[in-house]
Amino acid sequence: MTLTDIPQVSSSDRVTLPVPWVEGVGLVLGPLLLLAGVLARIEETDFFPGQLAAYAAQPGQMVLSYSLFAAGCVLLWPAVTSLSRRIGVSHPGWARWGVTLVVLGLFGRVFHAGAGHLAFQMVDALGLEAAQKAVSGTYGAFHVFKVVNVFIMTGWIVLALGAFRARALGAGAAGVARCLALALAAGLPLGVLKGSSDPISLAAVLGLAVALVPLGVTVLKESPLPRWWAVVLTVALIPVAFFLGVSG
Secondary structure: OOHHHOOOOOHHHOOOOOOHHHHHHHHHHHHHHHHHHHHHOOOOOOOHHHHHHHHHHOHHHHHHHHHHHHHHHHHHHHHHHHHHHHHHOOOHHHHHHHHHHHHHHHHHHHHHHHHHHHHHHHHHHHOHHHHHHHHHHHOOOOOHHHHHHHHHHHHHHHHHHHHHHHOOOOOHHHHHHHHHHHHHHHHOOOOOOOOOOOHHHHHHHHHHHHHHHHHHHHHHHHOOOOOHHHHHHHHHHHHHHHHHHHHO
């Protein structure tokens, strides 16, 4: 089989992935989950010794905080895909670069969440002092996702500039304000076991909410409703997937 044997698909026949209602849900819930995660640990010390100590004192609250934040990062994938599609109508280059950099940065944040989860388990298994010592001794260790650290910061700026040029978040002063709010996401601290007590963290996640949630509402209003069986199947699969995951 050669490349010439592969069926050619016209632009009008291409399937848009993910589907619009998934994008709408991501636009609404992604920023709100990040905001909830940040608020849940806003009173704790920003760096890893304080974050581990907070987990030792309030494990349920810290697990909830980091879980909400990680889930929000995952849901931002369809969110930024939706925004980039709107940018791409008039500025495809900005759309491609913006969505690529942001999604790579989101991969890095999910990796950081996994490393933080492991560190919390060390508190349970080894005790707080030993866990702090282990994390301190290995914090700067190389991993492949260090490459995307710069994208975590710059991706949102590129996407915001593209949205501004394409008027993808609205025209006039309101649109400009929402683009600036989107760019604030670049200030969200990155790395493993980072807190959110500084005003920059709160401003960053609030900026995401201001920029993306109204767009999500618009996308959901404009999108055809999913078929009832798809909704039922999705809702049913969530607890099944959770049970299978915790079972091994």
